[in-house]
Amino acid sequence: MDYEGLMIKYKYRASPVLTEDELNNQLHQNEKIELGDRNVMDDTAVIHFSSGYMEIVDKWYSVKGFLTGPALGAVVLCCWSVTDFSSTMIREYLLGHQREFFFWGFGTGVVIISFLLAWLFSLMLRVECFRWTHYPVRFDRKNRRVHVFSTDGDIYSAPWDEIFFTTGCYTKTRFKRKHYDIRGHVLAEDRKTVLRTFTLPVSAARREELYANWEFVRRYMEEGPEAVAHVLKLMPPVEGRREGIFFGYWYLMLSAAYGAPLFLVPFLMALYLTAWPFRLFAMYSCKIPRWSAEVEAQCVIAPDDPWDISAVHNPRPLWRWMLGLDMAHSMVDKKRAMTAVENS
Template identity: 30%
Template structure:
């Protein structure tokens, strides 16, 4: 394990999980649908959602794919990471790059004006002031983008409660959506990546009393270019709720160490590199410098954000019984990834 991480950071998690980080073939699959662009609500069900509906009581004959989603699991509850967790820090990085360019540009123009004492002729001062205004606008835009992740929440957990048959979703604004598992309309969705690639995901739709109007939407953690991977992750979640932890225990080899604490730099770096674990060697090596910068931005996001906490009743339900044989948490990880 240590040797694997030493030479191919990120492949330790992926290889030990049977290559279960779906479509970890490079960063082009980054997809922040639902975060940068909200899911469409207050609308009727689409034909696509009807065609790709996922039924709670229909067993799919597919391999199970945990997708490194589990934070904790026991006989009563499973806590999953959110749809954007795998690439946490990327949006903040883009925004901070914009801020850095803005600060550098303003500093350069201020130096020309104040230190080099550019003459007030041929419109030079006007051009400098216009440039400062343009860079200031870039800085404001960059800060707005970075704020999508900075000073928010370390992640947005989803709790599956087998005992009460409830799903609890930590919303972006810190409130909690609770809905009965058996009444949620589950379906596949399509997100859009940065280069126009349409990615499959798994969405839960909260319908109005008429049974056709979508009031609210949430999504589980997977975004993938292969519909088979989406089905495999859905089946992992479905079997946990319908059949119990014994049916999925073999698929959970690691837990994300996020319980009541922010993610460490080492864990964030490992998770970022895991996204490229299936990439060709040249692409993997090319991404190493960017991934380390990404890891720094991710660490900053984690350090500036609050740890999500559910209401007391939900938090109490998450605690396992003393004799529960199916308790999974980060203590099962390698020592440096706990």
């Protein structure tokens, strides 16, 4: 799983300027990538879609909770160790029992090491917990700007045409495994120094697998909502609130089992049921991100916008869609059907 940018933030990148790899793999806003027989992809990451702007989740939203499980378990275990050994030594001391130096030395060592480990694992826990439920990026087509809710909680904006987009990689040195993602660099006036970095909500083993997701965003900004709206099938219901308890499980399943053979689905459903409580803990320990008044003022949706689509238009019931029993659902058609009923 790719936690680059969240666990080790992009601002601590090894090079303060664009690397040769980033320059060689730049994605240009005004250059269309031909996908052949492939369609553009949204990766069920769009929060809100309209003629004026499109808001998406971050690339860590789909795996939120996976890191929380081992981190929370380790913190609890270390805290139990500190409490157990400390209380034992205090009780033995108050009762006046004679103990060898090894008892006190070993117990003190365990307490100190467990305390330090608890602190380290609590830092790991904070990668997903006690922060924000997600870190949205808003592509403001009307004003040709991109608004970013950063992992530090601050909000910044940059002109769409001036952002340097590229495919970056995260190398897991031990297993020699790479994850590529789509990064947007906000550059200084020299057009070389990287000031800020954000990502689109997808990682892949090969750069070529990212082009369909890049084209989804690029075509929306350059060609309009009608060029990509047809691929919208599901939206995370996280706009101004936390995702629903059961939605978290189904979304976890969708992210993990996408493309898996049908016979593996029951096994994966049971497997990710164990990860679900930790996703709930992570989500409900976090704050909900809020855009500034300035960003909201720039992103006002017209009441008659024909492309105003949100989680309200998600398939019902959700479990049928997640299990592949109702894949014919189209959010655009649902939007038009609801509008027709309202106007009748």
